[in-house]
Every structure is written in C-alpha cells, then in structure tokens.
Amino acid sequence: xxxxxxxxxxxxxxxxxxxxxxxxxxxxxxxxxxxxxxxxxxxxxxxxxxxxxxxxxxxx
Numbered sequence: 001x002x003x004x005x006x007x008x009x010x011x012x013x014x015x016x017x018x019x020x021x022x023x024x025x026x027x028x029x030x031x032x033x034x035x036x037x038x039x040x041x042x043x044x045x046x047x048x049x050x051x052x053x054x055x056x057x058x059x060x
Contacts, residue, residue, distance in 0.1 A: 011036060 010027040029035055045053055053060055 010025060010029060011023050012026050014022050014024060016022060023036065025035065043058070045055060045058070049058075
C-alpha cells in the first residue's frame with residue numbers, strides 16, 4: 001500500500017508486511033528542512049518539574 005499525502009509533500013505512507021506502517025521520503029530533503037510535524041499526543045512533566053509547575057498548563 002502506498003498513499004501520498006498532500007499535507008506532507010515529499011513523503012509517502014507505506015505498509016510493510018513484516019514491519020507494519022511507515023513513512024518514507026520520495027524526494028531529496030535539504031539539511032534542516034522540516035519533513036514532518038504533528039501536534040503532541042500527550043504531555044508529561046519531568047520529575048524535577050512536578051510540584052513546581054501546573055499539570056494542566058505547565059506554568060510555574
């Protein structure tokens with residue numbers, strides 16, 4: 001399965017029978033060029049930040 005993505009020009013999603021889903025480049029990317037970005041699924045405070053930061057908005 002190969003599915004191109006309008007949002008991520010230069011990449012394509014694929015399915016490998018033995019390894020599962022993946023994303024690969026279909027063009028050359030320059031050093032430092034953003035290839036893929038998405039919002040974080042979850043956020044977690046580090047042990048050092050707990051108690052010093054709000055667990056909802058992360059402000060001190």
